[in-house]
Amino acid sequence: MFDLERWQEIFETLSKNKLRTFLTGLSVASGIFILVILLGFSQGIANGVKSQFEQDATNRVSVWTGVTTKGYKGLNPGRYIQLKNSSFDAVVNEYDDYLDYRTKDYMIWGGTISYNNETGNYRVRGTLPDNQFIENADIGSGRFINQSDINESKKVAVIGNKIKQDLFKGEDPINQNVQIFGMNFKVVGVFFDPGGDREEGQVYIPVSTAQKVFNAGDNIRNMAFTVKMADDFDEAVAMSNAIALGIERKIKEIHTVAPDDVSAVRVNNTLEQAEKIYSLVATIQAVFWFVGIGTIIAGIVGVGNIMLIIVKERTKEIGIRKALGALPMSIVGMILQEAVFVTMFAGLFGLIFGLGLLELVGPLIESDFIKYPQVDFNIAITTVFLLVFAGALAGFIPAYRAAKIKPIVALRDE
């Protein structure tokens, strides 16, 4: 293997059979290249979907209401179900042991907010302190809404980073007053959200304040909770489903809604969706693996095929070499060493090229669903070795047989 003379002989043979060398290398390199790209993008999709779920807590259960579509207990359909503080309290009372965080929101979709001469339209959300964790909001400076803000219905606001950029133009917004519909609110914090501009373009104020200043009484728009997570994912999904179902039943009971009315009360269970999406991603990854392995098998068959042809083409040369005193094993060794060298070199080339392309193109991809495509280097290098091994094996059998042929038969071969 480390015989310099042998290597010289092999390099000479390879460089004088450029087309053959090139074709063998191409089939190996493209196989590895395609595998790397496929695996990279499958990882990218997984990353992208994961980051979509990072916008909010994954174990979130949220409740929205709408208009009834079915008559129930003498009440007509077409009734709007208005959630109240009391509906929220009832749910919390019943399920408190299973909940981590809880919030009730009252919001205005388009609130006019101004600071000095800058004005913009943003969503204004009255909320509870827990919402910070339900929304996965990160406090950049200052603080979030706290319990005393709620108790005293203080006119304080936590603004998203986008609003800070839009209105404050680099000024520190903490302790400044912004006007919401002309009313002064003191900015107490700035938050970031993995959801990006859409989520960062809102203002949080205490829900009690919102109900007062917007004359909402004890109305709320929606409520959201996070369910305590069991260690086991399947168990967590089952529990979160059970609680979501229980909450839905409870609210329907309070508001006298038919149990089978799906549009009046909607309970959205993120964990259940997450499970579906994750299994979808797993399926996509499995398909990519399948295609990738198929590509590798095609590459192996290609290498094997080329090796067969090479040996066939060189039968006469093998006869000549044997007539000149070559040992059978030196002939097998020569062909194998050539095959291993070419597949290894081409495999690594395809690997580096694929990784390089991912590295180069990855950051340029602007899609919410593909992020940071990358490949586990160990997996990639393992497939290269697998291909090299398979190529060597595919070359070994015909080479061994060719070396066994009597030189006189090999020489007769035209």
Added chain:
Amino acid sequence: MIQIKDLHKSYHMGSNSLHVLKGINFNVKEGELVSIMGSSGSGKSTLLNILGMLDEADEGEYILDNVPIKNLNEKIAAKYRNEFLGFIFQSFNLINYKSALDNVSMPLYYKGVKRKERTERAMHYLEKVGLAQWSHHLPSELSGGQKQRVAIARALASDPKVLLADEPTGALDTKTSYEVMELIQGINDEGKTILVVTHEDDIAHMTKRIVNLKDGLIIDDSPVEQIRASAHV
């Protein structure tokens, strides 16, 4: 140099059996130039292949330079071929992607000679056959006569005991044939033992002894007056 006793060889093709050599006896002394003649199917090429250890006899005794050649495994056969024998083929059998020089140095590679010495020795033999200035040409860039001379240089490269030539002039025109024979005679003059298989009378008469084969038996074995090829060139 070569002693053969009662050599038999059959080929089996399906249910048919073809008895090619039916008991060959002959000896070759060192420095002889022998031609083996016969019509096609007489067994002359089979005999040469057995002498060259490219093929094995079914029965009989073969002693080469006092070494009995029998029950060879591939490894020993390869070693003997490399040490004892040099081959010259009708169709030259040069490796087409290697230069003349590399072709000539091939037996030395398998003998384990280092690259530098290999090149020097190969160059020496190319000079001997008059092709020094063609050393870096591929076989495809050489004429038939030149190719055969490269093949002769290659056969000589490992300094074998015996040269075996199978129809060395079969693919060449008369003039080139005589040039090749002149070269072979010259090598023989230096003391190398050479066996030539041919079916051409004029080529046979340029050797020193003609062995005539017919239907797997030697029917005539007699020394001849050697005609120098140089007289015809």
